[in-house]
Amino acid sequence: MSMRSSFDIAVFEGDGIGPEIMRPTLALLDRVARRHQLSLRFNEVPAGAALYASTGEALPAASMEAARKADAVLLGAMGLPDVRYDDGTEISPQIDLRKELHLFAGVRPVTLSEDQRSPISIEPGRRVDFVLIRESTEGLFWSLGRGEVTADEARETLVITRETSQKLFRFAFDLAARRKSEGRGTGRVTCVDKANVFRAFAFFRGIFDEEATKRPDLAANHAYVDAMALHMIQKPWDLDVLVTENMFGDILSDLGAGLMGGLGVAPSADIGDQHAVFQPCHGSAPDIAGQGAANPHAMILSAAMMLEWLGHQHQVTTAISAGDELRRAVERTLSEQRGLTRDLGGDCSTEEAGRAVAELLEGVTA
């Protein structure tokens, strides 16, 4: 494998709790990188609602350029309830980044062990470990800003294209193959749709089936989105890789975060062919910002996904091991209930939660 060991990371701390959860995350990244002879260069980049309030710009061209040039982007959270554009819509540069960098695959891992806090109980010896892939550039969200509303009627249009769907499904099958080789999944991709009611979803499913025939090494099946919501609650340990449309993925990914014990522990990545942005599923949590009480786990797990992605993208095995080690250290703090913040029933600060992960990091063997 290649000898590359240094990566440039654009860091968007953003608004609200963004800077608070980023601080321990960067410290942990430094630590785990050093253990694996990697060098990460962090370039802090301004963007967000607070920036818009003070300068009139939410995502300056120079920040967009820094994101494009970086090997990967780490993002805290963006948006504040009181800061809006003139038309009343929220400031969300993360959506602009997604569009500009063509990040079509929203990757939302859901993991849960039997001793972790969750609204569901897991049978002893079982473990939940699946990944939801949400298409992130079209679907019903294509209609963003394009809806037609009159006094008597409102219309929004859902768009599914062959090109993006093919890329999405190939991404899903590749991920399933990798998970299978790592012993984390059975190598099965489930297309989640509503093909029994809508032509657009029958089209989506048809493209999925075409891609599935090219992957005889893997299994493929389908589920309607309503049935999948039930399945995620009743037997989440059965699932491997799920792939779905933007709006369905938006809803199911919060259900996944709920299974894991809340937004504070749910990581995500938005991935394209060349670029990727790693950020927690949650927003800027203005209700708890400035208290030092935010849970950094989702941010740290997103950073672990970044290391693994960089490793696969550039064939650097040490980065894959570093990401794996960081993820497992967070998982252990959760199952051993160490350094838990308020949202998880503990009373630790953001800093203490980060420190608990750091202590375990040394003890986790990759």
Ligand code: ATP
């Ligand atoms: P957005 O629309 O920007 O995604 P949202 O309106 O869904 O955001 P969040 O900012 O995600 O809202 O917050 C939802 C709730 O979850 C809030 O009560 C918030 O305090 C809580 N929350 C979110 N993230 C965290 C975290 N990391 N630690 C603790 N609590 C959190």
